[in-house]
Amino acid sequence: MTATKCSICSRPVEIFCGISCTSCSDFHLCLKCVKAKRHKGKHDGDHIFQPFEIAPPLFIEGWSGNDEVRLLDSLIEHGE
Numbered sequence: 064m065t066a067t068k069c070s071i072c073s074r075p076v077e078i079f080c081g082i083s084c085t086s087c088s089d090f091h092l093c094l095k096c097v098k099a100k101r102h103k104g105k106h107d108g109d110h111i112f113q114p115f116e117i118a119p120p121l122f123i124e125g126w127s128g129n130d131e132v133r134l135l136d137s138l139i140e141h142g143e
Contacts, residue, residue: 069093
């Protein structure tokens with residue numbers, strides 16, 4: 064799996080904490096750059112941000128890590 068990198072500082076975007084700009088195509092930010100309101104090129108610090116999931120699968124190929132966590136939570140809540 065290729066790590067998603069911040070479009071501003073090039074650091075890897077943290078698992079479960081990816082942020083995309085809804086106005087800029089293929090523009091991802093790490094939490095530090097969002098917090099600092101950094102911008103680059105056509106990306107403006109006033110643009111709207113959208114969180115996204117980048118959790119890798121742990122057990123089942125084709126599922127995201129978040130899908131697997133929801134399955135495990137359901138099994139805990141409702142039993143096998």
